[in-house]
Amino acid sequence: MxxxxxxxxxxxxxxxxxxxxxxxxxxxxxxxxxxxxxxxxxxxxxxxxxxxxxxxxxxxxxxxxxxxxxxxTGRSPLEALSIGVDMEQTDVSFRCNIVTLTEEQERYEDRVIVDHSSGEISTEDAAVLVEALKEGLKREGYEFYAGTSYRHLLIWKNGQVVELTPPHDILTRRIGDYLPQDQVLREMMEKSYEILSVHPLNLERKRKGLNPANSAWFWGAGTRPxxxxxxxxxxxxxxxxxxxxxxxxxxxxxxxxxxxxxxxxxxxxxxxxxxxxxxxxxxxxxxxxxxxxxxxxxxxxxxxxxxxxxxxxxxxxxxxxxxxxxxxxxxxxxxxxxxxxxxxxxxxxxxxxxxxxxxxxxxxxxxxxxxxxxxxxxxxxxxxxxxxxxxxxxxxxxxxx
Missing domain, CATH: 3.40.720.10 (Alkaline Phosphatase, subunit A)
Known part of the structure; x- marks a missing residue:
């Protein structure tokens, strides 16, 4: 059978x-x-x-x-297994979506989430952007890993599980009410926009009429399953x-x-x-x-x-x-x-x-x-x-x- x-x-x-x-x-x-x-x-x-x-x-x-x-024990730890990340018991993992935010607002918190998948960005393009995040957001105790399409991973060594909102739950909404309370995570998200919004790959995507993959969005925190x-x-x-x-x-x-x-x-x-x-x-x-x-x-x-x-x-x-x-x-x-x-x-x-x-x-x-x-x-x-x-x-x- x-x-x-x-x-x-x-x-x-x-x-x-x-x-x-x-x-x-x-x-x-x-x-x-x-x-x-x-x-x-x-x-x-x-x-x-x-x-x-x-x-x-x-x-x-x-x-x-x-x-x-x-x-x-959380969504992202399961994804970490797929990527091949061997999590320690004290590690906390986060899903890191590469999302599309509106660009006309001056303040990050006033932007609106347009697309949780950046137009189903290809894995190849997303990998380029994740490399830019690895370099631009380099910080001791935090490590980025590239996944598939818009779905990526952040590991926080000796971290804490914090409540975060999935981006697909707040499409078309102002993001200010849903940003992390943790200051480091919030700062990393804000800086990710500064890095990605001017990245040549995203400038080219906009010229082609595609959604720019212009911000990281953390969610799905958890510990090793x-x-x-x-x-x-x-x-x-x-x-x-x-x-x-x-x-x-x-x-x-x-x-x-x-x-x-x-x-x-x-x-x-x-x-x-x-x-x-x-x-x-x-x-x-x-x-x-x-x-x-x-x-x-x-x-x-x-x-x-x-x-x-x-x-x-x-x-x-x-x-x-x-x-x-x-x-x-x-x-x-x-x-x-x-x-x-x-x-x-x-x-x-x-x-x-x-x-x-x-x-x-x-x-x-x-x-x-x-x-x-x-x-x-x-x-x-x-x-x-x-x-x-x-x-x-x-x-x-x-x-x-």
Whole structure:
């Protein structure tokens, strides 16, 4: 038996007037989901525990079977594992986004955050800017590490975990009310703007009509995580297929194998088909039992407030991942169970994460189980099937209950 999770980051949404009261998932053309849904168990799952922040960190930990209340120590430490930073117990790590702020205001605190991802800046361009930050913000006890696209890392030796705001939660808002109380962190952010706003790479981006990556933004503080081995915990040999450092870090912490797919970038134009093939190859040829395929695009489009591209990302997942992955396993004669779900909603209306339960679809190639006619938020809510502790859903996938 083979097991697959297709994690469609931020896919869940709200009914929208411009879609005739439907959600993006209901609106998208998804023939492969439409084929599998009437044969599947469809229900709702709460991936974010009550009282915890609805981040991709807590939600994905939950989906992959780790109780966030027990295992969560912050987002950036998981990303540090992916980058290869060996944190000491006294280290504190921070996510360092390279963001776009407005430039017409004189004071830093009066600027407005326009884009949390600087137009999904390429990893290559971002690495140049992180090098400029390393040099311009050099300070004993603080160290920068380059990550992927706009997602980078700051380590504070013998530091303190401080409460900070994710930039995607305050898009279009004045930043003054959300700057760090810690004076050093605040000074570093302010100076980062002075360095990056005049950097030749950003001047060239502006000439091309691209968002300048003109400020560092720190958030997601935490300490070194300790995850139990996934194989030891579940008796399954697993692989992670993601372009996002957070998910790769979870895999490192859980002693899973990371598969890097050429052209996978965490954006709308990622290599969807390559991810499906990588999962199928790992399961069919390489002897793995479980594949976790993570796709970031619906979440990014939700943060951008781009309805058309959120729908498009869902259609690409259906056409290039769900259909081919299921087809390759069927053609190989493998029995499999496939779980499809978002980690959390990222509604177009609010352009950030919410902690509402999300719809899931669990398909078993050996048997049909009709619980709904289609896979979407409305149908899933009406089945009455509900998982209130998201971290237990993987036990259901693995038929442990």
């Amino acid at each position: 083979k097991y697959v999770i297709v994690l469609c980051d931020g896919m869940a949404d709200e009914p929208m007037e411009e879609l005739g009261g439907k959600t993006p998932l209901e609106t998208a053309a998804t023939p492969n989901l439409d084929r599998l849904a009437p044969l599947s168990e469809i229900g709702m799952v709460r991936t974010v525990p009550e009282g915890m922040s609805p981040g991709s960190d807590t939600a994905n930990l939950s989906v992959i079977g780790y109780n966030p209340r027990e295992y969560y 300790m995850l139990r081995s996934f194989e030891e915990k579940n008796g399954k040999k697993g692989v992670m297929i993601s372009a996002v450092d957070l998910l790769k870090g979870i895999a490192v912490g859980a002693s899973m194998h990371n598969i890097s797919v050429e052209g996978a970038n965490g954006g709308l134009n990622t290599n969807y088909a390559g991810k499906a093939k990588a999962a199928a190859d790992a399961l069919i040829q390489d002897g793995y039992d479980f594949a976790y395929i993570h796709i970031e695009a619906p979440d990014e489009m939700g943060h951008q407030g781009n309805l058309a591209n959120k729908i498009l990302s869902i259609e690409k997942i259906d056409h290039d991942i769900i259909g081919p992955a299921a087809g390759m396993l069927e053609d190989a004669g493998e029995d499999f169970r496939m779980l499809v779900l978002p980690d959390h909603p990222t509604p177009i209306r609010v352009r950030t994460h919410t902690s509402d339960p999300v719809p899931y679809m669990l398909y078993d190639s050996r048997k049909a189980e009709h619980t709904a006619d289609a896979y979407n938020e409305a149908e899933a809510s009406e089945t009455g099937i509900r998982e209130d502790e998201g971290y237990t859903l993987i036990d259901h996938l693995f038929e442990k209950r």
